[in-house]
Amino acid sequence: MNLTVKVLLGMALGIVVGLVINLGGMNAAGSLINEYLVNGLFHVVGKMFVNALKMMVVPLVLFSLICGVCGIGDIKLLGRIGSKAFVLYMVTTAIAIATGILLAASLGIGEGMNAETTAKFTGKESPPLSEVLINVIPSNPVNAMAQGEMLSIIFFAILCGVGLLLVGKKAKTVVEFVELLNEVMMKMVSIIMALAPYAVFCLIAKAIASLGLDLLAQLLGYVLVLIGVLLFHLFVTLQVVLKVFSGLGSKIFLAKMRNAQVFAFSTSSSNATIPVTLRTVTERLGVKNSVASFTVPFGATINMDGTAIMQGVATVFIANVYNVDLGMGGYLTVILMSVLASIGTAGVPGVGLIMLSMVFTQVGLPIEGIGLILGVDRLLDMIRTAVNVSGDAVVSVIVAKSEGQLNLDVYNDPDAGAFNTADVHLDEEVEREMAQVVSSTHDHR
Template sequence: MKSWVKILIGLFIGILFGLILRENAKIFQIFGDIFIRLLTMLVILIIFSSIVVGICHIESPKKLGRIGFRTIGFYVISTIIAIGIGLVLAHLIKPGQGLEKIRVDMKPSHALTLKDLLMSLIPSNPFKAFADGNVLQVIIFSILFGVAILFAKEKGKPILRLLESVASVMHKLTHFVMMLAPYGVFALMAATIGKIGISALIPLFKFLLCNYIACLIQLLIVFSVALKYLAKVKVAPFFKGMKDAMVVAFTTSSSTATLPVSIECTQKHLGISEDISGFVLSLGSTINMNGGAIGQSISAVFIAQAYGIPIGPVQIIVLILVSLFSAIGAPGVPGTGLVMLSLVLNVMGLPLEGISLVIGVDRLREMMSSVVNVMGDAVAAVFVAKKENAINLKTYHRATWMDSDI
């Protein structure tokens, strides 16, 4: 049985137990809390290894020059746009309304002010930042560490290989933790529904709908504009040429697993050179998560609404920054969205228990988010290849709906 099916079963059984047991369902809360702690346990090492390895994939800044600048610049701008779309829709649709009863029992942690954020960016002791779980300081240190490895050249290679191994191990550990997801979902949903009742169901589906609408806007409008006006190519051949990658991304919920198919599609159907497609897509599978950024921003606002916690301008700035960095630091494998969400909630001063409200439908959210992640990488590849004259436009415009490798 597929893991996402198991999670949905856990969701519905948890809802059923919550409705039947009501207040008595709180006995399951401890198991849900354990699952959340397992997720948060993964955050620091995933961020450190993924960001450092992602930066080092750029290799020599001198060698890559414009390509690296254009690629990263496109990824950052598209991610910020994705976050903005998520924030606007979350405030318009208000998917978290109807869950305000939770706030009676919960006390949010202290939210950072803008001054606090700026003063706390640089760690005085990186080991202390790791031990304390200070995610912003770990992110900044990871960026600096990755750049230092690049300039160390050959002497930095052993550390890079070690961190590549760490990243692989953390991905596998995430897989192990996500094997417990159906049980964690059951416990969290039973306790949540038992506490707040059937009113929790409607916002869950509103939350999912909000994510899908935001992803479609990014996919069909933002990416189309980028192709037409930045890359200056026709839009339809792009979607035709990338259809195989879209199918794989949707069914696997993993942009990393889709990478071989994405590279094949961009080279064979879109006519992009091997060096451009390999570099841009490989880097994008690690640091470009437009769909993930949408999910983080909507989830944070959704949870704040559910707990009755107002979000001011400073918190919006914090959310944009943390969502951007968490999207960069999130490996493209199923389940890591929840791990990254925990750090977003932590920095914003929102209760980590809010994860219980979105975890049941997170796999369904990830399916669409992964499509946006993969397609965002491909749009960047087309843009960079066009600027570098590394795309065969005849091949690009020959792409049809009938071509398929699946």
């Protein structure tokens, strides 16, 4: 079996095991299964895997982007790539939330519902846009890398790449070294991906086992509409955008994105999925590193199609629950606020609920209403992260195609860049050669 089949099988088994534990009432607090399996083995293995992916994000983005800038051939191209990516991310976000509002309002979800909740939600202040823009330039790049501040890392990496270009031929050795480090990082990602089926099983099993299905039934209208809109955006809207702006077919795109989508679904984090998305976009879809190294981390930070859909559907749902008539003006405000908030809250943890509290405040909805949907947000977050990652890949392909930075032979080859277990196989001859190199270096000393 190839990796995709193994990962999908792990996900399916995780759902089955999670449902058995949940429906069988075996996940009660203090029980052996809860202590040693769900919050024990499943939690530990899943968390270790997510940490391993997060471990790769900063060095991979840093080295990959420096290589991309150095190999771009035309520094003006970087400005065009950034402009096109930004506009496409904003447009798809606006389309996403408008679709969510339109479908949720037409179906009238939440009307006549007397839902009660014990969950409390306190709105958090998001940083003003001016502060986000100021923080793009890190006062301490090492601290920015330690904190995983993606916009700051992107800025520093681009500046490093430009600096190396300005130094010229004297920097050749450094550029070759950085390219080698980038290749090493990609191999490390392959090692982590080889363990994915087992980790995905644990992550999904824990999530499903912990999710109260009674709560899911109570909020069934909200959950089904949100999932429906997310899937519509993934399989219809994004594919139409891909076809219109690049002329490329969506069938092969969706087939090649399956791995990255499952990783995103399992981790619920666009940032944690960056290593897998970057590998998929470059090696499977044929986007040159000079484009993907910028568009993928940039998209993981500001592209929030899935989150924007949640804003729209949740706003309609809570407005109907509390019998608040927002009207056309209110819904237009929600769309504008969500698009602006996706920039202003870039890189802030728990960004979805922060954005939602900002939107609620702006249109006069009670923030405590968010407590109604908190219980099911974990499951829905998994789906919308998969949509976000797919949006990043669509924009990367479109921008690369428009700049002649897309290898169509790779894109159209269904087997191109497919994960091979040989990628993580240690060659005995290579091991002996490396040992001899190290030994000779020590002996020389």
